Amino acid sequence: PDRIVCGNGSEELIGILMRCYLGENEQLLLTQNHFVMCSIYGAGQGAKVVLAPEKEFTVDVDALLERITPETRVISVANPNNPTGTYVPATDIARLVAEVPKNVLLILDGAYAEYVDRDDFDDGLHWGDSTSNVVITRTFSKIYGLAGLRIGWAYGPAPIIEVMNRLRTPFNANGSALAAAAAAITDQAHVAMSREHTARWQERI
Ligand SMILES: *Cc1c(COP(=O)(O)O)cnc(C)c1O
Numbered sequence: 001p002d003r004i005v006c007g008n009g010s011e012e013l014i015g016i017l018m019r020c021y022l023g024e025n026e027q028l029l030l031t032q033n034h035f036v037m038c039s040i041y042g043a044g045q046g047a048k049v050v051l052a053p054e055k056e057f058t059v060d061v062d063a064l065l066e067r068i069t070p071e072t073r074v075i076s077v078a079n080p081n082n083p084t085g086t087y088v089p090a091t092d093i094a095r096l097v098a099e100v101p102k103n104v105l106l107i108l109d110g111a112y113a114e115y116v117d118r119d120d121f122d123d124g125l126h127w128g129d130s131t132s133n134v135v136i137t138r139t140f141s142k143i144y145g146l147a148g149l150r151i152g153w154a155y156g157p158a159p160i161i162e163v164m165n166r167l168r169t170p171f172n173a174n175g176s177a178l179a180a181a182a183a184a185i186t187d188q189a190h191v192a193m194s195r196e197h198t199a200r201w202q203e204r205i
């Protein structure tokens with residue numbers, strides 16, 4: 001429990017992390033086609049938003065690493081990404097985790113992690129156990145289909161989760177959404193059905 005915090009959608013948790021760890025004139029590093037709420041929250045903090053170019057509409061780990069400066073405080077990567085729909089293989093994420101300085105927060109946004117069924121993909125949750133600076137965000141809005149209820153969660157090192165708990169409002173995740181999420185997570189048949197349905201229609205599109 002001390003490594004997890006729920007929120008009014010994972011988007012709220014990303015916002016809380018930006019409020020906790022990003023200050024005026026500090027640097028938020030994102031990929032070119034990032035999840036847009038990240039740069040909105042970053043700008044709201046008065047931070048400088050730095051964008052790393054992508055290759056083939058895919059996050060370029062080297063381009064991100066090259067842009068880290070002493071002012072960099074937060075890096076956020078959605079894997080798979082929205083709006084591009086591409087993903088970074090586990091080995092590249094491992095390199096990113098290894099090379100990002102330990103005083104920089106790395107957010108791995110796994111909003112679409114459940115959809116990926118490839119051998120070289122890893123949802124990255126284990127980084128929340130084995131590092132001091134990586135937080136993973138997840139949501140019930142996508143494969144679970146509960147976007148309107150607003151419920152997501154963040155998983156990571158206890159000291160970071162503790163800081164998030166200090167800054168979040170005490171009533172951020174509502175009771176109906178928490179009850180629905182607790183029920184939904186037991187329904188993995190729905191998750192499998194939704195994953196297969198999406199894969200089938202992805203090909204067609
Ligand atoms: C949808 C989405 C979110 C936020 O979803 P919530 O409904 O706030 O949980 C975060 N990141 C990405 C990449 C998304 O597509």
